[in-house]
Amino acid sequence: MIKTDVVIIGAGPVGLFVVQQLGLIGLKAEVVDNLDKIGGQCIELYPDKPIYDIPAVPECTGKTLTENLLEQIKPFKTNFHLNERVQEISKEQKNWKVSTSGKKTFLTPNIIIAAGVGSFEPRKFSIKEAEKFENNGVFYSIKDKTYFKNKKICIFGGGDSALDWAIELSKIASEVTLVHRRDEFRGAEHSAKVARELEKEGKLKIKTPFQIKSIEGDNKITGITINTEEGKIEKISLDCVLGFFGLIMKLGPIAEWGLNLEKKTIPVNTENFQTNKEGIFAIGDICNYPGKLKLILSGFHEGALAARACFKLARPNEKYRFEFTTTSKTLHERLGVKKSN
């Protein structure tokens, strides 16, 4: 059990900045995120797209913004729990007990939900049978590639993951077919070229513009049917199907915690961004109040106020003092700033 002042759900820009705001007032935070990397939507959806409305930063990419925020929170030596989704929360006297999919538990008086539109999950095949065979022949990620040795497999998708895995698995699988809904691949040009060369050498089959129509098999997958929009149908016998359609955001377990919800957002008050539960705050894109703007800069403000409210619950016997980073010795110590004179 990890005891902390605040558990932050979401390592996007708003979750990162609130670490800094908490750190300045002397609170320790632990950050949990379902992605395998820090940065949230900024890193997953638009790492290279420029952002023009971060105050005092005329232009920066999602990647740079994330790197700068990480630099800014360095003094607070924060623990990140990546690849983990917060599953359950329960009240334990004055604290919240928070458990993750990675079997970690936290005990904390405060939870800050900075989860954007929810956690990133793989997009799945639309056909029903895919669900039945998930992790038993149908996969959306690869943990151990040796599993596919000498197997007949089919990979769906047109991006880098689909191309890279088709190339990689063609070395060890007995047969690899790459299926994509159109003739062009959006992945790296070089990878697409390599895939076409492997096709010529007979090491990889490429089927476009096909989509999945059905999966055949009772307890085990035996084959699939693919079709084109024009009605051309083909059958492939195989052992495994892999889908790489990118990620989608799902609200997930947050919906089960007894919080008021409005569509996929959490209503908060604008004084401290607390939800309908004491000690649970929501900031950034996931919170909702009259006039809410889904801008990163709004999330920063929301985090600054929520952090002060966390102080009251984490340090009930201490008085919070408002201080400026320009002049406060305490803040300089927390930031690790050396005195100039």
Next chain:
Amino acid sequence: MAKITYIEHNGKHHTLDVASELTVMEGAIQNNIPGIDADCGGACACATCHVYVDEKWFKKLPKIESAEEDMLDMAYEPNKYSRLGCQITVTDDLDGLVVKMPSKQG
């Protein structure tokens, strides 16, 4: 301004006036039309404002750009009339546009 008809997957029609310069996605979100999620808020980055444009209208729309086509790879059950609502800007010329929503956005 254009009258746009949004048809939910269950067949329910919603016809409404959408101001020029808004996108087809924004027209749906601002009027609480179900079936369009728009998770990323209109950055052509999530494919959750996926619509099937009525065949007659599809050719009249400005040509699809590669960034949108790339995102459509991730959309739920795309077909040759698929577009992202956030990439269709409403103009007077689109008066009468009809779009259908997929069974879900992902």
